[in-house]
Amino acid sequence: MHDTSADRNPPPHQQQRPQRVSSPLVELTTARLKEFLREPEAVFWVFAFPVLMALALGVAFRTTKPADVNAGVLKQEGATADAIAKTLTDAGGIRVRVLSEAEAEVALRNGVIAVLVVPAAGAAATAPPTYRYDANRPESHLARLTIDAALQRAAGRQDVWKANDQQVVTPGSRYIDWLMPGLLGMNIMGTGLWSIGFSVVMARTRKLLKRLMATPMPRGYYLLSHLLARLGFLVLEVVVLLFFGWLVFGVKSQGSLLLLSGICLLGAFSFAGIGLLIASRARTIEAVSGLMNVAMLPMWLLSGVFFSSANFPEVAQPFIQILPLTALIDALRGVMVEGQSFAGIAHEIGILSAWGAGTFLLALKLFRWR
Secondary structure, three states, rough: OOOHHHHOOOHHHHHOOOOOOOHHHHHHHHHHHHHHOHHHHHHHHHHHHHHHHHHHHHHHHHOOOOOOEEEEEOOOOOOOOHHHHHHHHOOOOEEEEEEHHHHHHHHHHHOOOOOOEEEOOOOOOOOEEEEEOOOOHHHHHHHHHHHHHHHHHHOOOOOOOOOOOOOOOOOOHHHHHHHHHHHHHHHHHHHHHHHHHHHHHHHHHOOOOHHHHHHOOHHHHHHHOOOHHHHHHHHHOOOHHHHHHHHHHHHOOOHHHHHHHHHHHHHHHHHHHHHHHHHHOOOHHHHHHHHHHHHHHHHHHHHHOOOOHHHHOOHHHHHHHOOOHHHHHHHHHHHHHHOOOOHHHHHHHHHHHHHHHHHHHHHHHOOOOO
16 A cells, blocks of 8 residues: 655655745835836936036036126216226226116116216216116125225225235035035935825825735834835935035035934934825825925925025024924034034934924824725
8 A cells, every 4th residue: 555644744855944924014115115216207306306406506606716796887978988997997806898878777687787887977087976786686785895996996095004815715615515405405305205105195096005904014014114215215315415516516524424324314204204194195196296395395495405594584483493304404504514513403303303203103193095
C-alpha cells in the first residue's frame, strides 16, 4: 500500500514559509511615494519650478554696482538745458536725457526718469531750476538729492567737510539671500497643501477611499501615510533648492544646518496637516482647489515671501504673525540670514507646532471616507 505521509508532510526545504505581512502604514506610504513619482507635472512643480523662480529673481535682483540716477532736462530755447545736462553728466552717476514737454510727461509717468529738471525760463544758467518728480516714489527723492547736489557744486557751493566712506558687505544682506528662505517656505507650503489635498480628493472621487473603508485599517494610518510620504520628498526638495542657491548665487546659511533641517521638517508637517484638514470633507477637485486658494492667498500676500510683511499696517500685524507661512519664513530667515539659535526662533517653532498638531488632530476627527 502506498504511503502518502510524505505527500502530506513534504520535506522541510519544500515547505512554504508564511509570507511576512508588511505594516499597512508602510504600504500606504510607499503607495503615496509611487503615486507622486508617476506624475511628471507634480515633480516639475516641486523640484524644477522653485529653482527656475530663484534663478529668475536672483538674476533680476543680483548684486551690481549702484545704478545711475535717471534724470531728464526740459528742452528750452537757448543753451540752458544743454548746459545743465552737461553739468549733470560730468558729475558722474547720472544718466541725462534732454526731453520736450510731451516726452518728459511720458517719461515721468512711466518711470523712465526719476526727476525732471526744469530750467528757469529766460534766466541765466545759474538761476535756481525747478525739480519735477513723483513724491510717492522713493527713488525720486534720492535722485532729487543727487541732482541738486551736483548742480549746487557746479554753481560754487563748498561742502563744510568731506566725510570718510567705509564700505562693508554684510553676509546675507543681498536680496537673493533674503529671498531664498521665502521661496523655500512658499514651496513647502504649496507642495504640502496641493500634493496632499489633491491626492486625498482624487482617491475619494475614484471610490478608492470607499474600498479602504472596508478594511480593518485605522483612518489614522491613511492620514499619517500622507504625512510620511510628504516628509520623504522634503529632503530632496530642500536640498535641490539650497544647493542651487549656493552653487549659482553663493547663498549660505549663517546658522546651524541641523536646525534649518528641523524647521523644514516642522513646516512640512504643519502644512501637511492643513492639507489633510482641507481635504477631509471635500468631494470634488473644484471644491478642494477653491479651499486651497482661500487658505494660501492670504499667506502669499501677507507672509513676506517677496517683500517684508512689516510693510503692512500695524493693525494687521497680529493676524500676519500667527500665519504658519509667516512663522516658517521668519524662522528660516532667522537661521539662514541672521544665524539665530533655537532660542531665537522658539516663538515661530511654537506657532508651527500648534498649527501642525492642531490641524492633524482635527483632520483625524473630521475625515470621511466618502
